[in-house]
Amino acid sequence: MSQAPEANPLLRQTVEQALHNLAPEADLARLHPQRSLREQLDLDSFDFLQLLIGLQQRWGVSVPERDYRQVDSLEGLIAYLAGRAAEAQAGPLPGSLPGAHRPPQEG
Numbered sequence: 001m002s003q004a005p006e007a008n009p010l011l012r013q014t015v016e017q018a019l020h021n022l023a024p025e026a027d028l029a030r031l032h033p034q035r036s037l038r039e040q041l042d043l044d045s046f047d048f049l050q051l052l053i054g055l056q057q058r059w060g061v062s063v064p065e066r067d068y069r070q071v072d073s074l075e076g077l078i079a080y081l082a083g084r085a086a087e088a089q090a091g092p093l094p095g096s097l098p099g100a101h102r103p104p105q106e107g
Contacts, residue, residue, distance in 0.1 A: 008082060011059065015078055018054050022047050033075040059085055 019028055023041040031040055038048055052063050052071070061084040063071055071077040 008085075011081055011085070012078060014058050015055065015074070015081070018051055018058075019074075021054075022051055031074055034073050036072045037074060037077065038072060055081060060088060061085055 016028060019026070019031075019037070019041065022043060026041050031037070037043060037051075041047075043051070048068075055077075056062050059081055061081050063080065067080065071080045
């Protein structure tokens with residue numbers, strides 16, 4: 001599979017497996033990391049939604065409809081999930097409003 005930005009190897013493996021489950025006949029090694037997954041794999045809206053639901057169940061990261069354009073490529077999907085998973089692990093700041101997250105750690 002083409003290389004997207006470095007990410008958790010288990011996350012990458014999970015995304016690749018989910019794509020294989022949706023398009024078992026596709027040659028995932030030929031995917032271009034910045035091109036639309038929907039176009040490259042000929043996924044319809046239902047397939048794309050199934051992909052996101054499966055990844056949400058595995059990683060606990062939901063993708064709101066407004067963010068679909070960010071996750072349309074392999075690179076974008078992996079980066080989005082990695083970022084959101086990291087935010088979820090950090091959790092809210094003590095005493096903060098619900099939904100508030102810790103700022104990213106520097107260093």
